[in-house]
Amino acid sequence: MARGQSASLDRKKLMADPIMMTTIVVLIAFLTLFILYPLAILLVDSLYGEGGVTLDIFQRIFQMRTFRTAITNTLKVGFVVGILSTLIGLLFAYVEVYVKMRKAVGGLFKVVSMLPVVSPPFVLSLSMIMLFGKAGLITRFVLGIYDNNIYGYWGIVIVQTLTFFPVCYMMLKGLLKNIDPSMEEASRDMGASRWKVFTTVTLPLLLPGLGNAFLVTFIESIADFANPMIIGGSYDTLATTIYLQITGAMDKQGAAAMAVVLLCITLAMFAVQKYYLERKTAATLTGKASRARMLIEDKSVTIPLTVLCSLAAIFVIMMYICVPIGALFPTWGYKFTPLTFKWFEQVFTKYRGLQAFRDSFVLSLIASPITALLSMIISYLVVKRKFRGKGFIEAVSILAMAVPGTVLGVGYIRGYANGLFHTGVLSGLYGTGLILIIVFVVRSLPTGTRSGISALRQIDKSIEESAYDMGADSLKVFTSVTLPLIKDSFLSGLVTAFVRSITAISAIILLVTPSYLLITVQINEFAEKGAYSIACAFATILILITYGSVVLMNIVIKHFGTSRIIKEVE
């Protein structure tokens, strides 16, 4: 059969649409330059030595004991954090979906799921140290323990679990809600106890989802830089080892090879998660629940579960609150009264806080609309259009999800410090604010694209087709139909990108130059020096900014969002 004609016609139609054509070309160039190329250069760098292709560099790094330990450390932490987060997430999700609970408890749950989104990544490490460290409020003053060592393995595990379990909770909640209650009712009807229903019906249905949650957390844990940095002590993970290899040992080639190893691990996990588990999850849980679930009211079940979850939630919230409060004490661990604003003052008077906030704020503010727009355009192309190169665009933007920030950072150093392929071309980019903005964009693009795709999938394809049919070109279809319909999702993408950018650290810490002061980098510096009060003051202001922008977004969506226009009239 001759399939040539339709392909060439499709190509011709694409050529007749210059806006679409340009967009695709620009997108492909962007993704290639700033995602694929930095990763490729790492591989080239670590395989290409004096006399051509060689495994010498890998051999060298694998001979370092520190590196081998870092690998086992990373995997050990990732594994335990993955399991703990999934279990706690499951508990929260189950209680929320199955158990009748008071409004206040529901509120607690909501706060818990929201906190990690708006806070910088290392906040929990700070509060962990302040509550349970040597001079910890709880260890020293409540329990009277004077030599508690929180730094190291357990510190990282606890902090990461508390940081990541809300993600599992949200994922599993969505899955549990989609399980048709009649399946469980049928089992109960045949005489199964509640526990039996859970183990024989709910759990098997949920199994791929649990695996999914585990791997997502595993990847997050492996890629996490900030927490191991602050609370790891001498317990190094891959991300911190790579960082030290660059900043301490000045061994960029070694770091590149290590980054390749880290990337391989996350990519493998990601491949399993994406192509095996996600598909299975979708297959077992199709369709929406047909009818509301009968909630468990049995007090012997509800009370223990609710109490357990509430305590956990309160604990997490307390950890977060500890940061702003810590910034108010004169000297943490020694002098608690009178409360003072001196740290906040010092942020601005002594430590150039204003510049830090301005730089972080401005760079993130520039990056977020670019990210939001790019991710919407990518989602639109992926979901609604048909063209060559679509597979590439989709694959690369999803791939970026699996790239740890540290790896990307090393890739940019190797790829841009001396220009493209060390030729000097584009070397002017390195060290500028522009490259920081690009890193912000690349780091938030996958999340934005993912939510954009799911928002667009809900819009009937024929709505856009009818605009197209009526004579609108691609740009007009996108601006007059697509964008207005996903306005809410666009807005929240905008804010998410902003929050992610202003709280980012892993890639940026490798690329920032003295001409830019970034808040997260500052916080990291002070925390490392042990200046926790000042770190807390910085972090508090940062949380206020991110929280403020989320609140602002909710207000805007409430008053101007599409869902309002459409819902209002119903």
Place this chain on the structure above:
Amino acid sequence: MADLRAKQPKGVKLDHISKIYKDPKTGKDFYAVHDVDLSIEPGTFVTLLGPSGCGKTTTLRMIAGFESPDEGEIYLGGEPINSLTPNKRDTAMVFQSYALFPHYNVFDNVAYGLRLRKVPKAEIQQRVTDILALVELSGMEQRMTNQLSGGQQQRVALARALVVEPGVLLFDEPLSNLDAKLRVQMRTEIRRIQQALGITAIYVTHDQSEAMAISDNIILMKKGVIAQMGSPTEIYYRPNSEFVADFIGECNFLKGSIASAGAGQAAVRIAGVDVPVATEKSVRVGEAGEIVLRPEAIVIGDTGLLPCRVELSCFMGSYQNYHVRVGDTLVKITDNCPINKKVFKVGDSAYISFDKNCAHLL
């Protein structure tokens, strides 16, 4: 009211069009549409009819430009349009799901195409008002689309397509989301408007009664190829195959062999009786012959052409429904106004007869 008649209805010609898809399961290529060759006169209403999956939507979307044909060329008003994008084609489509813009009100939905064409504001106002009057939606301009009933949404979709005065109007099962009664009402409406405006329309449906009711011509498709083209009467009374006969309404097939052949006429020997039928076909004596008989064309009585035995007799209100056995063949009969006639009971012996012009030789 301004003259809403189409400025220039266009003809459509599909020149040996094929579309190949890859079967997602087996990964093999197959023809979703195969060598479809037809031409549609300007100002006529043509229906693409056929069972699910026969390639109707694919054909329509190739005309609109959403899919590209793998073979052949499409002409609109005499111009080849294969390489034009949908927005450059003089077509307007009414979608099954209506595809109204949920963020616009009725007026803005209808005005959308005119604004794209940079029509002056006053003229837009005029044309939208006129077209809304035509589809009987005057006064609803400010409503959001989800404040409308299904039938009203359908009218908005129709108005939105009509207002740009397309060379050809395309419909993809526009009524399938409506209830049965509204469906009948809307199809009459669509036909009325199409005739009033003199526009060319191509209409996809799998509902044969809908196709009969509104079309000038029906194109019946089967597995990607055209099974038969013709006016509704032609297709109904002169089907060219068992598939066509069966798809268009209830149908009986009587098999036998040709007993005699003459000019415009032949006789088929069925159960030992020579049954005369009118036909233009040239047939030879001794060949196998099969005649198609519509249930309402058969008369049942105490005397007649072919003897039969009654196996089912059922009062349906406006008619009596019979199943009778002729030789080995089951024959369905609908006998109108049974109150005036003798009603046969199960087990009775009877005769069936029919006019030779009502019987069609396949």
